[in-house]
Amino acid sequence: MSELCKIPAAMVAESVERSYVLKIDGYSRMKGLLKNGQFATSTPFSVGGHDWTVKYYPNGCPKNCDDFISLYVRHESADAKQAKAKLTLNVLDKNGDPVPSYTRTAPVHTFSRKAPTCGYYDFILKAELEGSAHLRGDCLTIRCDVTVMKDIEEAMVPPSDLHRHLGDLLKSNDAADMTFQVDGQRYSAHRCVVAARSSVFKAELLGAMEESSGSTIVIRDMEADVFESLLHFMYTDSVPPVLDVVMAGHLLVAADRYNIGRLKVICEDKLCSHIDSNMVATSLALAEQHGFRRLKEACLQFLASPSNLDAMMSSDGYEHLKSSCPAVLKELIARIIPAEFTSAKDIIMTMWK
Template sequence: MAEQCKISAAMVSEERSFARSYVLKVDGYSRAKAFLETGKCLTSDPFSVGGHDWTVLCYPNGDNRNHAYYISIFLRLESADAGDVKAKFTLSLLDKNGQPVPSYSRASPVLTFSKKDSCLGYPDFFNKADLERSAHLRDDCITIRCDVTVIHGEETRIPPSDLHQHFGDLLENKDAADLIFQVGAQSFSAHRCVLAARSSVFKAELLGTMKESSAANPIEIYDVEADVFKSLLHFIYTDSVPPVLDVGMASHLLVAADRYNIGRLKLICEEKLCTHIDSNMVATSLALAEQHGFHRLKEACLQFLASPSNFKAMMASDGFEHLTSSCPHVLKELVARILPAEWGVAKDVVMTMWK
């Protein structure tokens, strides 16, 4: 049996004495699956992490009958006199380039290995049938990386980033603001360097031809409403939109994000509109998409209007007249989609009427 299939381990990186990564290669996977019944495993050579010896156990047919359709993988503490050892680990199937496959990667929380529970891991690490259909079983071999970190003392709890809060406070308090925007009757203070860092359009304007004039005079904004510009600034400083973003605001913010080339905000707003299409808003959204080149939104609207009942309801909406006057060619495109292919003559007639 040892000559037919084996599991080997090799250390590939070491950051600290208590955190190491190993690559484990299971050669002869099909033979291992054929000869090792459920509950039987292959065991790696021992490797040392954090002053303790460890092995990885691989069960080609699962560790018990409940997991017979899975490959089970466990990390085992081999040091008999270690007492309780806190550790966390990540197991990742590697692709042909040696990179972890996200769908076949599992990361544990901090676990306590003890004499009683010396072997911890994943009995359902991945489904055998799924693996065998994938491209990750190569030359009858699977490769798994095991990242082990031993925790000494209490694990440091790193809080989430609060950078957005600091920049939000900077906007709110107007500390060191060096710009004033006049939007209708409202004025907004801002920071030239922040806007230039977040928007290529602001960068070109504020660090280019407008640099001198904007230092002393308010910058007039004519193409954006005050509440929309306020939300735009909020996103620039905090990378977030209001918790409740209504469709109307999303439409206006989408145009503003396009005007100032703020890509992430464009995607957020377009996603909002694509997932909230109804008969009352679809004509307005379609006109918006056509006029500004929002291709994903346009396609979502056309798919919605492919339903005759939705199309009929859209014709009764307030936005239909605006759509017909501003983008008549879009209606031609829509009609060409919804009429069956065998109605070729009818299509030609309709298209001729719209010329």
């Protein structure tokens, strides 16, 4: 009653398609033999590594569908793996071409053990078919196109390792074309990397400044370990695993000096989150001298507590703060004196001048 159409499976990037042609010879006889709910089954055929059959119900299925031919495709794979497939069911004319009015396309369906079939209970109205030219010699030809969708495994994109490669380049000194001299230490580097990371170094190395003509740049007023951490950050975009507040303060000044924005944010955040009575005076002086507004505000808020203020005035950094940044102490006093003591505040501000 059926035959496999000689159409090869077409491998596409995301799917495998194959067509199966079902020929119903003796349409009237089969309609008389099989009652509603009874069916004839095609021979199994394979598409996309899965086995399939076509179920032909000449008097419809389920009940109350006696006026229709029902047609279903069933997933028959023994291992019961799920399969996603799209179906197109066509009645073919005398030339073997699909009849548009008798063509049904089902969206992608997931075939599983719980839902092994897909198709149409109302595939063809029998009275309409029997009055058409497509039932020839009591023979009906139906083509079933099965397209099995292949799940393409998505590649897991690894995180960027550019920082690791640049860090290795810094360690190896391969192709280094310049040297920094800092506090008696020498550090090899790559002109293009340093210039790309710092607009200040870019002006020095690639611009008309004096340093652009030489291969050695002398860095003054910076300790060697601070510059080493700064250079490491320019290549790897990372700070040392253990960044203490003292180093964070030095790096913050260095990052500000060479306009390395992300490092400034990292170091300022570190200082803002580690304010205590011993370090607040030093951090406040640093913030005032270099214009680090977030750090300054965090220090002033910390010192709004009388106990924190008393402890700060007993710390080693207080005398330096008082001598180097008297204006910020005036601002602190203006904050902590209650608003209603305006006259007292004015007297203190006048005496401080």
